[in-house]
Amino acid sequence: MSRKRTAVVAAALLAGVLGLSACGGPSGSAAGGSDTIKLGFLGDFTGESSGLVIPPFNGAQMVIDEYNATNPPKKVELVKYDSQGTPDQAVPLVTKAAQQDKIVGMIGPTFSGESKAADPILEQAKIPNISAVATNPGLAQNGWKYFHRVVASDAAQGPAIADFLVTAKKPSKVFVVSDDQEYSVGIADAVNKELEAKGVTVQRDQFAQSASDYSSTIAKMKAFAPQAVFFGGYYSQGGRLLKQIRDGGLTATFATGDGSLDVGLVNGAGAKAAEGAIIGCPCAVPDAQSTVGDLKTFYGAYQARYHVAPAVYAAEGYDAATAFVKAFQAGSTTPDAINTFLSTVKFQGLAKPIQFQPDGNVVGTAIFIHQVKAGKIGLLGNSKEAKLS
Numbered sequence: 598m599s600r601k602r603t604a605v606v607a608a609a610l611l612a613g614v615l616g617l618s619a620c621g622g623p624s625g626s627a628a629g630g631s632d633t634i635k636l637g638f639l640g641d642f643t644g645e646s647s648g649l650v651i652p653p654f655n656g657a658q659m660v661i662d663e664y665n666a667t668n669p670p671k672k673v674e675l676v677k678y679d680s681q682g683t684p685d686q687a688v689p690l691v692t693k694a695a696q697q698d699k700i701v702g703m704i705g706p707t708f709s710g711e712s713k714a715a716d717p718i719l720e721q722a723k724i725p726n727i728s729a730v731a732t733n734p735g736l737a738q739n740g741w742k743y744f745h746r747v748v749a750s751d752a753a754q755g756p757a758i759a760d761f762l763v764t765a766k767k768p769s770k771v772f773v774v775s776d777d778q779e780y781s782v783g784i785a786d787a788v789n790k791e792l793e794a795k796g797v798t799v800q801r802d803q804f805a806q807s808a809s810d811y812s813s814t815i816a817k818m819k820a821f822a823p824q825a826v827f828f829g830g831y832y833s834q835g836g837r838l839l840k841q842i843r844d845g846g847l848t849a850t851f852a853t854g855d856g857s858l859d860v861g862l863v864n865g866a867g868a869k870a871a872e873g874a875i876i877g878c879p880c881a882v883p884d885a886q887s888t889v890g891d892l893k894t895f896y897g898a899y900q901a902r903y904h905v906a907p908a909v910y911a912a913e914g915y916d917a918a919t920a921f922v923k924a925f926q927a928g929s930t931t932p933d934a935i936n937t938f939l940s941t942v943k944f945q946g947l948a949k950p951i952q953f954q955p956d957g958n959v960v961g962t963a964i965f966i967h968q969v970k971a972g973k974i975g976l977l978g979n980s981k982e983a984k985l986s
Contacts, residue, residue, distance in 0.1 A: 634671050634930050636661070636921055637700040639690060639715070640707030640730070641682030645833040648859040650682075650707050653729040653914025655903055656895075657704055660918035664925065671930055673922075676700065682707070684714035691715040695722035701932050702726065702924075704917045709733035710779035716744055725936040727920055729913035732855065732879060733783045737956040743936055744957040747916045747946065749879035749964060751780075754854055755787020757964035757980040758827070758877035763795050765875075765985050766850050768824035770798045774814055774838070775829030776806045784854045785829030792827075811838050815845045825850040832857040836865015843870035855879060858909040858967060860974065868972035877980065881948040881965040882909050884976055892947050916946035 638657060640650035658675055665672045678694055680687040687706050694700045695718065703719060703726040706712040712731040719726045720741045727745040728736075734752040736744065762768065771792050775785035782803070792799050800821045802814045818826065826842065826849050828835050835857035842851065843866070851871075853862070855878035863871040883896040884906065892912065899907040924930075924938040943952040952960040966983040967974050977983035 632671055633674050634925075635674050635676050635698055635700045636918075637676050637678055637691075637694045637698070637703040637705070639678040639680055639687060639694070639703060639705035639711075642677060642679040644681035644683075646682050646708070646831045646856075648832065648861050649730060649856065649909055652908040652911035653704075653707070653917070655899065656907065656911040656913070656915035657729075657918035659899065659902065660915055660922055664922045669925065671925070673925065675704075675918075678705075680706065680711050680715075682711060684711045687711035687715040688718060691718045691724075695719065695724050700724060701930060702921050702935055704729060704914065704921070705731075707731065708780060709736065709783065712736055713779055716741060719743055722932075723936070724932050725939055727917040727939075729910050729917045730855075731780075733780055734787075735783070737954075737958045741957060743932075745920075745939060745953050745959075746957060747913050747920070747951055747959050748855075748910075749962040750958060751784040751787045751854070753962035754877055754879050754964050755784050756791040758852060758854060758875075758966075759788045759791035759795065761877065761966055761980045761983065762825055762827070762850070762852050762875065763792070763797065766825055768797060768850070770800070770821060770823040771825045771827060772800050772802070772818050772821055772823040772849070773827045773829070774802045774804070774818075776804055776808065776834055778806050778830065780856055781806075781830040783829075784856070785827070788827050788829065788854075806834070808834075809837060811841050812845075814838075815841055815847070818842065818847055818849070819845065823849050825852060828853045828857065830856055832859040832861040833865065836862045836871075839866035839874065840870050843867075850875065852877070855909065858882065858974065860908070863969055863972055863974065868969075871969045871972070874969040875985075876967040876969070876974065877964055878909065878967065879962070879964050880910055880913050882967060882974065882976055883907055883912065883947075891945075895947050912947040916951050919944070919946070920951060 661675045678690040707730045709731045732751045734750040773789045775781040852875040858876045883892045924935040929938040949961040964980040966977045
């Protein structure tokens, strides 16, 4: 597809999905003031897990740029806040965003740990926030009114990955391991519980986030002799762990969740060690071969703009920004007006319907399965229908 044609298709997609037009009255809009409103995006832009944050930011920026191109009454500035994925940095950043920068909404926080620490501040400041990545189930159990996410939680992801593993590989024993971060422990717990419910014998282990030598864990794996290993955590740890598992002579199927859905898993382990790895996600990472419709058009538009294929959560960043833009289009540009709008917003996102439940969870709980083949991560499809190649 030529760049010119891709740009035309991208514009049509954005206009269709977002309904970008100069409509909507002044109801709920800010009176007077600047001609620009600020929408924050908080996540790890420069740390070891930035591969999970840059794609959704890029997706969101596409939406904001297209909206601004319609010459709306108030243009939107998408402001980066680099937490490096740590709660300690996220807290002062969201405080600054709310109090000094006067953002009207936040895409993020990105990860579950920083969300747990920073979301109470956004809640107190009454700043509507939509995470494109955070999946810990507990985030929706705090009674927060300003919290939303466009991804299913690990309460859906964990069981779906476990069920797929049982159906596809029929293991009698699975070793479940994670580091000690909020997200990692949560998804490992969910997988562990579902595997046991399916009659699978499970052994569990955990190591520190800062660990780089997993010989103690691998020794336990060898003694247990599982047919499969599930890792709960991010790709930077997952790649190193998988390399050491294979170097240790273990051939068990390696499975993991959305935190490891990045080429960094393959690079860290090496293509040979990563071959056949199964990766679940409440997201569908589009590719040139298997995706169709709006998601395929998004793939072309994203690649044309950034000169790289869209990676994990790029589509979810796009959908989160779309929800905010729909509020702006309806004339809602103050935090409270936006939050009220989000309680009733309903639209077809790139890969799934977007509609928020009262607890902030997205209505849909579809989980998608990906697999590493020849050094590349490919989409196999919905967890209930996907087949290993």
